[in-house]
Amino acid sequence: MLFTDIVQMILALALIIFLANFLLKKLGSFQKSNSQIxxxxxxxxxxxxxxxxxxxxxxxxxxxxxxxxxxxxxxxxxxxxxxxxxxxxxxxxxxxxxxxxxxxxxxxxxxxxxxxxxxxxxxxxxxxxxxxxxx
Structure with a gap:
């Protein structure tokens, strides 16, 4: 395994973690209730x-x-x-x-x-x- 392969995997993992965190925050805002009752x-x-x-x-x-x-x-x-x-x-x-x-x-x-x-x-x-x- 080359050094560039390891760097690419680390960057891909960081990107996946960032996207998962971002999407979970967005989903949380959709779940907030706007109930008036x-x-x-x-x-x-x-x-x-x-x-x-x-x-x-x-x-x-x-x-x-x-x-x-x-x-x-x-x-x-x-x-x-x-x-x-x-x-x-x-x-x-x-x-x-x-x-x-x-x-x-x-x-x-x-x-x-x-x-x-x-x-x-x-x-x-x-x-x-x-x-x-x-x-």
Whole structure:
């Protein structure tokens, strides 16, 4: 085998790896869902193979546990909790309509209480994560 043959094989292998990587990225962009009915609002990894997600199905919001072996609905949020989630999302991505919605919602005692409840749930989740890591 000549030196030029070895160089050609290495270049061909590099080209194949580059093309495979490029095509896999393109295929991944085609697989992304453009669904207007089902949306993953937020995803938080819990371990290497599982995560917690807030999923919106039409106007309903759910907390789901997603892993390789199963997908479970942990909780379906009430209307007040849904409004609090939407309020938090609007605060993260402000635009004209969101700003108006924020001002309307800020006056609501129910939203204020739900935000406090969500903060407490977030704190509990962080403690849960720490306990899981320290095992």
């Amino acid at each position: 089902i949306k993953i609002i937020e995803r938080v990894p819990v371990s290497k193979s599982s995560s917690l997600c807030i999923v919106q199905v039409e106007s309903e919001y759910m907390l789901m546990s997603i892993s390789e072996s199963s997908n479970d609905i942990i909780k379906t949020f009430s209307d007040e909790e849904r409004e609090a989630i939407q309020f938090r999302l609007a605060r993260k991505q402000p635009d004209v309509k969101s700003e108006e919605a924020i001002h309307k919602m800020k006056d609501s005692n129910a939203v204020r209480l739900l935000l406090e409840k969500l903060d407490a749930m977030k704190k509990d989740y962080k403690e849960f994560q720490k306990k899981g890591i320290n095992k």
